Amino acid sequence: MITRSPKQALDAAVDAGRWAPSVHNTQPWTFNVSGEEIGLRADTERKLAVEDASGRELLISCGAALFTMRTAIRCEGYEPIVRILPDPDRPGLLATIRLGNETEADEATWVLGGEIERRRTHRAGFADVPVPDQLIESLVKAAMSEGAKLTPIRSAEAVNVLAALTQAAQGVQTQDQRFNLEVIRWARPPGSARTDGVPAGSYPQEPAPTEPDFPQRHYAWRHGWGALGEQNEAAIGVVAVLTTRGDSRDEWIAAGQALQHVLLYASAHGVSAAFHTQALEMDLLREFLRTELFSGEYPQMIMRLGVTFDDKDMPRRPLSEVLE
Missing domain, CATH: 3.40.109.10 (NADH Oxidase)
Structure with a gap:
């Protein structure tokens, strides 16, 4: 098992979070690293005021970034500890992620991690190839x-x-x-x-x-x-x-x-x-x-x-x- 330092793991997670899908590629998130914890915040200046007045699509986008960071942390050799909407007084703080125990990522996690930067959204029809x-x-x-x-x-x-x-x-x-x-x-x-x-x-x-x-x-x-x-x-x-x-x-x-x-x-x-x-x-x-x-x-x-x-x-x- 290869475990990187806590700082390396947090840096890798934040870098990975950037690659999540988002509505119109707005990337409506910011990250804050404090000690061994990442804070995921909604960037409300990137919210779609007409199309997404409730902020639903914005939070779905940020949720995708959260899963991406969880996956990256596991690939770095740690179990992520996640709290969703941890502070009612700070509604823009959507989640915190801390490093838990050292762990060895399984093959499925490595497969997911390998696709973080390769995944692409498509905006047209598909080739005539069946999906199993x-x-x-x-x-x-x-x-x-x-x-x-x-x-x-x-x-x-x-x-x-x-x-x-x-x-x-x-x-x-x-x-x-x-x-x-x-x-x-x-x-x-x-x-x-x-x-x-x-x-x-x-x-x-x-x-x-x-x-x-x-x-x-x-x-x-x-x-x-x-x-x-x-x-x-x-x-x-x-x-x-x-x-x-x-x-x-x-x-x-x-x-x-x-x-x-x-x-x-x-x-x-x-x-x-x-x-x-x-x-x-x-x-x-x-x-x-x-x-x-x-x-x-x-x-x-x-x-x-x-x-x-x-x-x-x-x-x-x-x-x-x-x-x-």
Whole structure:
């Protein structure tokens, strides 16, 4: 067993946390290291005021960063001790992570850790390559281990409903200038040196619609940005929805941890995810999904899982910007 010093382990965890997925790649987190403890805080200046007024997506993003740091600490040879929302007087402090006993990471943890910087979000259709049922079952177990539920949508009728609601929400949001301006704020023009947001080359200029169609965000609204060459990838992949029993702040954080566990495991097996949160950003549609499709559980993320041969880099803010 190789155990690094406490400082090395904490530094590695913070560095890893930067690579978590976040809505529009906003990276809405900051980290503070005090002694042998990391504090994870929400960067509310990066909250989406229109799209995410409740802060749900922000906390899911931060929950993903928390799972990433837990994984990194185990790979460094320590058991992480986590407290969620430890101080009611400091609502922006989402979690603390302390170093526990020295431990030897198992093979599964090493596999997850190896995907932290390799995992990528996809923003188009997938290649016509099937996702094995056994892998989907493992992803369901991964989500369950973090206190959430991942449901693969096997019914064609239910997939059609999710696609139709995504299309409807996208259509409504496209007509709302506030939504458009907020999305554009996080869209990076070609050649931009920004270390956050969605690069112009990370989505196709003319995406081929899936069947049924799950539309992506209009990051290139009125600009014509986007990459060429991915139009032929149009398979829908496996549609899946992440839910929780409740809808509190700690359950949003749990959903983020479950999401990242799923994504890292999928990435290790050559599978990527495309996210579709439009319908979940409209209260009426989200409530409809909760009551009609998910037996009262709260939908936290709609995604498609599939194989893509696209492997573009995604920028990350340097440590100097996220470490307090």
